[in-house]
Amino acid sequence: MTTEHTVIVVSADEALIAQCQQGLAKSEDYRVVVCADDKEAARRLDSMQVHLLIYDVPAGTDAANNLVTSARLSHPQVARIVLGAQDAHALAAQVARNAAAFLFVLKPVFCEQVELTAKRALELNELSRRHRVLSRELKISVDDNIFDEAEQSSLKGGVSQFERLVYVSPAMAELVAEAKQAAATDLPVLIFGETGTGKELLARAIHYNSGRMDTPLYVQNCGGMSQDMLHSELFGHVRGAFTGAVADRLGLFRAADGGTVFLDELTEISPSFQVSLLRFLQEGEVKPLGSDKMYHANVRVLAAYNRPLAELVEKGEFRRDLYYRLKGFELHIPALRERPEDIPVLTDFFIEKYAGVVGRRVVGVTKDVIAKLRAYQFPGNVRELEAEIRRMVALAEQGGYISRRHLPRNIADVSVEPPAGDGAYAIEGDTLKEMVESLEKRVVMETLTRHRWNQSKAADELGLSRVGLANKIKRYNLQDVA
Numbered sequence: 314m315t316t317e318h319t320v321i322v323v324s325a326d327e328a329l330i331a332q333c334q335q336g337l338a339k340s341e342d343y344r345v346v347v348c349a350d351d352k353e354a355a356r357r358l359d360s361m362q363v364h365l366l367i368y369d370v371p372a373g374t375d376a377a378n379n380l381v382t383s384a385r386l387s388h389p390q391v392a393r394i395v396l397g398a399q400d401a402h403a404l405a406a407q408v409a410r411n412a413a414a415f416l417f418v419l420k421p422v423f424c425e426q427v428e429l430t431a432k433r434a435l436e437l438n439e440l441s442r443r444h445r446v447l448s449r450e451l452k453i454s455v456d457d458n459i460f461d462e463a464e465q466s467s468l469k470g471g472v473s474q475f476e477r478l479v480y481v482s483p484a485m486a487e488l489v490a491e492a493k494q495a496a497a498t499d500l501p502v503l504i505f506g507e508t509g510t511g512k513e514l515l516a517r518a519i520h521y522n523s524g525r526m527d528t529p530l531y532v533q534n535c536g537g538m539s540q541d542m543l544h545s546e547l548f549g550h551v552r553g554a555f556t557g558a559v560a561d562r563l564g565l566f567r568a569a570d571g572g573t574v575f576l577d578e579l580t581e582i583s584p585s586f587q588v589s590l591l592r593f594l595q596e597g598e599v600k601p602l603g604s605d606k607m608y609h610a611n612v613r614v615l616a617a618y619n620r621p622l623a624e625l626v627e628k629g630e631f632r633r634d635l636y637y638r639l640k641g642f643e644l645h646i647p648a649l650r651e652r653p654e655d656i657p658v659l660t661d662f663f664i665e666k667y668a669g670v671v672g673r674r675v676v677g678v679t680k681d682v683i684a685k686l687r688a689y690q691f692p693g694n695v696r697e698l699e700a701e702i703r704r705m706v707a708l709a710e711q712g713g714y715i716s717r718r719h720l721p722r723n724i725a726d727v728s729v730e731p732p733a734g735d736g737a738y739a740i741e742g743d744t745l746k747e748m749v750e751s752l753e754k755r756v757v758m759e760t761l762t763r764h765r766w767n768q769s770k771a772a773d774e775l776g777l778s779r780v781g782l783a784n785k786i787k788r789y790n791l792q793d794v795a
């Protein structure tokens with residue numbers, strides 16, 4: 314094996330953890346992450362690209378509602394192995410069944426067993442992945458070739474992933490290379506991008522590839538709350554510091570000592586909060602509200618924003634010294650419309666994700682859906698694309714394609730650039746009827762426009778009666794927009 318695999322071990326059993334670590338340390342190929350409970354493991358699954366989950370069923374678990382069972386639907390591509398204690402084997406067996414685990418083993422297990430089982434589970438996963446891709450391609454070539462070249466290549470590989478970020482575009486590849494450099498340092502990172510471009514996903518990827526990956530990533534949104542409140546969230550407060558402060562509060566910075574804090578919507582912070590943040594970045598000083606004691610915390614700060622920070626600095630709305638302090642690395646995630654190459658692979662990725670969740674097999678999307686998606690502007694970026702795919706997967710027939718009729722109005726109405734060539738019309742539609750209609754609509758519209766909507770002349774040229782033309786205009790809802 315040449316690629317790196319991430320294995321999550323969910324267990325509180327020291328002996329088992331040691332055997333897993335020892336077994337998996339025999340190959341350099343594994344990154345092993347130990348999680349004490351379901352909550353921590355869920356966080357990791359949502360932040361890292363995980364390949365194998367080794368789940369040690371804790372006593373008293375709900376057999377139907379636990380991490381490994383829900384991972385079956387939420388992260389179907391992660392292989393699952395369930396372990397259990399001898400004296401609770403019935404419960405563990407039930408969990409393994411519900412989770413459709415690759416293997417169910419009773420403890421104790423030895424490192425050699427872990428090593429071999431992990432290897433087999435990953436091999437099986439890779440085989441079934443290849444099988445899926447191949448059968449899809451086979452189905453595509455049988456189904457009268459409605460996929461285009463670019464789209465097929467996305468299935469064949471060439472897709473890159475940085476933890477949960479999926480991409481093929483050179484712009485994203487460049488960004489990820491920079492993000493990996495940033496992850497290797499302890500410097501602050503600024504992440505800029507429109508809404509829904511994946512800022513938080515990128516922040517998580519950086520944190521979980523950094524030297525601080527053993528601690529959770531603490532997230533704080535700086536918008537939508539009073540600045541006093543924000544101050545108390547991050548720096549803490551003492552009892553009685555303000556009305557309603559009934560107990561001491563530690564604050565996120567001290568709670569995250571040794572770890573990473575992600576500040577979202579950074580541009581929303583007030584001038585006075587900017588001063589406190591600057592002091593924290595320079596000296597690591599934390600002074601809780603209402604306290605005269607000074608504490609210290611060692612925290613790496615990652616921050617995201619979607620308004621141009623440099624301009625706010627020019628206008629004097631954001632402190633220049635704080636800006637310089639924060640921009641150890643400055644990463645800009647391009648809007649989705651600036652990297653349409655990513656749209657087919659993201660579409661594929663989300664289809665797989667949601668088809669698993671709703672238990673539906675969807676073969677793929679038709680060529681003209683991809684063309685529409687690529688032409689659409691996506692003001693909500695990847696989040697919007699994800700929501701659309703999720704909706705369309707729910708609408709698609711079992712074993713079918715997502716086709717044009719599943720598209721919402723605003724995307725279906727986007728005009729796709731016709732391919733280069735004189736007078737060529739891009740033919741849209743999945744069925745012959747749809748294609749003919751799309752062509753007819755364009756010919757009628759073009760003729761009307763040429764005759765400045767003189768319907769007699771247009772009808773003459775088209776060999777239609779006036780009533781026949783009026784019917785077409787009504788049917789296709791054509792309007793004189795000039």
Ligand SMILES: Nc1ncnc2c1ncn2[C@@H]1O[C@H](COP(=O)(O)OP(=O)(O)OP(=O)(O)O)[C@@H](O)[C@H]1O
Binds near residue numbers: 478
């Ligand atoms: N490259 C990508 N690959 C896979 N999923 C992505 C990618 N980019 C974004 N997403 C998904 O899109 C959604 C939005 O991502 P995220 O929350 O990180 O965006 P954001 O930039 O923080 O948005 P906002 O500005 O609204 O806070 C998430 O569900 C995330 O999983």
Ligand SMILES: [Mg+2]
Binds near residue numbers: 512513577
């Ligand atoms: Mg966000």
